[in-house]
Amino acid sequence: MEYFVQQLINGLTLGSIYGLIAIGYTMVYGIIGMINFAHGDIFMVGSFIALIAIIAFGLTAGSSLAVLILALILVLLIAMALTSVYGWTVERLAYRPLRGSFRLAPLITAIGMSIVLQNFVQIAQGARVKPLQPLFSGGFTLMELEGPTGAVFRVNLSFAQILIIVTTVVLMTVFTLIIAKTSLGRSQRACEQDRKMAALLGVNVDRTISLTFVMGAALAAVAGLMYLLYYGVIDFYIGFIAGVKAFTAAVLGGIGSLPGAMLGGLLIGLIETFWSAYFSIEYKDVAAFSILAIVLIFLPSGILGRPEVEKV
């Protein structure tokens, strides 16, 4: 039981990170119907920007908690802002000129942008892994149990985990409200449903699409910082595997659906963690992708995706 609770906490943390990245995939797919394969690398860039900012501020575990939290908020904002510029630029350079071209064209440039970003970071930052000393040590011990052999097993909820889960919940709420209630959100949904009609109502479609990329990139930057704080090491290649996982999460939840992306992220995080904990860690990716295959057989549009047929 204690082991289960501990894995649940770990799974939710990992799932939050996947979910934040998955939102970028799902929003872009919703509005222009393409998979932005460079999104995983945007997440990686966000992670590097966060690391650079943390080092520049001279943050260490020794800094006082108040300083640490304030500085991290600042780091988060810097990472979001700069990563958004990357997201915007990728869209402007590689996708917008191909809008109206055949469907595969932007997909190919997306893969190209992914390679460009990876190599750019590899050259600029080096190919070695970059470590970050843990900024938060400690946390809460939720349960403590003495086993039959006298060994003590503790269920821990670390400060980093709390930070990740709380930040994710807050940002998800904010973004859901933006999409549901603001005129920007309405314009985004309008472009998603009928781009030509949106233009006929005075919506600047290009600008709306750009803003969607910016929002996705900002969330990816958040995920990048969280990943950095949680694992403590990053390299230029982390965007690939995290991107594939997050994309899987978006498809599992129903691509195009915002709550679906979050749910898919949590599920993938939980499946991976539990599979590693109870079965074998080598096959955790196989488990995650198998679940995806099984779900798609029975629910082709994902868990919360909408069926293709619409009465118009």
Next chain:
Amino acid sequence: MNAASPLLSVRGVETYYGNIIALRGVDLDVHVGEIVTLIGANGAGKSTLMMTICGSPQARTGSVTFDGTDITRMPTHEIMRMAIAQSPEGRRIFPRMTVLENLQMGAGVTDLSHFDEDLQKVYELFPVLKARRNQRGGTLSGGEQQMLAIGRALMSRPRLLLLDEPSLGLAPLVVKQIFAAIAELNRTEGLTVFLVEQNAFHALKLAHRGYVMVNGSITMNGTGAELLAREEVRAAYLEGGRH
């Protein structure tokens, strides 16, 4: 603006889809306070003209002028912000937004200080929209969707309302209701309307002036009553159509 110059003026417009010509030098005027209709068979280019006015696609040659401004080369969203609104062919309401959200989309380009007032006006014109305001657009009937498309266009306080085939696929009673609403708006608010229709009889009866389009060119024009009386118009567009 001097009273004689038209609100919308189309001069020598040619529009192509790729290499295929769709409009062959169209001239057309709409004056303030008028209802002008464009009738013609399926595929004549009526909707293409409507979309060309909105800059999507843009005219290859010729010019479109609105209130003295040349809008031929302006992007669509900027044209629509000049107080032109369109209720397009096929209605194109947003199926996964509520009726209210669809109307909010219509108001998107104006300042929101008179949103509530405009909303009440649309609800008065089409009370069914008020009853269905929290329902998703895709669940409305065809007639209700058409009312929503017109209501959405009106939310931007347009000086020129472009209506593309509002009667298409609707029951005669609903068509009557919609045409009555257009006439009412024109009479009480002085709304300028450019109406594209296949339903020639109703359209010509409603309109002050009309144009007939055949194969991408304007072949006739005159007042609604004149065109209704012309033998060619009756033979081509009315016989069997209304009785």
